Amino acid sequence: xxxxxxxxxxxxxxxxxxVEQVGIYLMKNGARPLFSIxxxxxxxxxxxxxxxxxxxxxxxxxxxxxRSAACNLYEIDMNKILWFSRYSKFIYLAKMHFDDPGELxxxxxxxQGQNVMSNCVQVVSEKLDDGTKDxxxxxxxxxCSLQILFAIDRHW
Numbered sequence: 001x002x003x004x005x006x007x008x009x010x011x012x013x014x015x016x017x018x019v020e021q022v023g024i025y026l027m028k029n030g031a032r033p034l035f036s037i038x039x040x041x042x043x044x045x046x047x048x049x050x051x052x053x054x055x056x057x058x059x060x061x062x063x064x065x066x067r068s069a070a071c072n073l074y075e076i077d078m079n080k081i082l083w084f085s086r087y088s089k090f091i092y093l094a095k096m097h098f099d100d101p102g103e104l105x106x107x108x109x110x111x112q113g114q115n116v117m118s119n120c121v122q123v124v125s126e127k128l129d130d131g132t133k134d135x136x137x138x139x140x141x142x143x144c145s146l147q148i149l150f151a152i153d154r155h156w
Contacts, residue, residue, distance in 0.1 A: 003078060003082075004024060004027045004028065004078070006082070007023065007024075007027060007078050007081040007082065008020050008023060008024045008027075010081050010082070010084045010085065011023040011024075011081060014084055015051075015054055015055075018043055018047055018048075018050075018051050019051045019054055019055065021041050021043070022037060022041055022043070022048060022051040022052065022055070023051075023055065023060075023076055023081070025037060025040060025041050026061065026074060026075065026076040027076055027078060030075060031064075031073040031074065031075035032073060032074060032075075033066060033071040033072065033073055033074070034048065034049070034052070034071065034072065034074070035071070037052075037074065052074060055076070057112070057113040057114060058080075058113035058114075059077075059080060059113065059114065060076060060077060060080050060081055061074050061075060061076045061077065062074075062075055062077065063075075087110050090106055090110065091103055091106055091107050091110070094106035094107075098147055098150070099147075100128065101124060101128060101143065101144050101147040102147055104124040104127050104128065105120060105121075105124050105144065105147065105148060108120050108123050108124055117145070117148060120144075120148070121144040121145050121148065124144045125143070125144045128143075128144065
């Protein structure tokens with residue numbers, strides 16, 4: 001029960017009240033189809049779908065087809081929710097190992113849940129743009145791309 005409360009507080013802090021209510025419902029009741037979540041959480045269908053999309057974006061829930069009812073079942077992973085409390089450590093370690101671009105890349109990925117490399121590099125290069133780019137504006141973008149490739153190469 002305490003773990004459910006802690007996960008609910010983390011969800012509320014990071015995503016808001018509707019996501020917290022949907023998350024707590026899934027934690028208490030296990031895998032449920034969309035119509036059951038809508039009925040029991042007292043939110044309209046579009047709000048519940050947005051909550052589920054947000055949780056799926058951050059890979060905090062998974063869905064699987066229910067063969068008997070021909071609908072998807074959604075189930076939440078409380079361990080992944082608890083990772084949110086460690087995000088500051090992840091960002092700090094990225095800064096230690098990969099300097100400012102690495103810190104911004106990890107922060108961007110943690111905030112977005114998942115992202116394609118080109119979008120991530122674009123956002124980070126815009127944040128790093130402090131007059132160090134050349135006339136074409138490609139220096140920071142290229143530098144961030146190299147940082148991501150370096151991080152991937154060091155990981156494997």
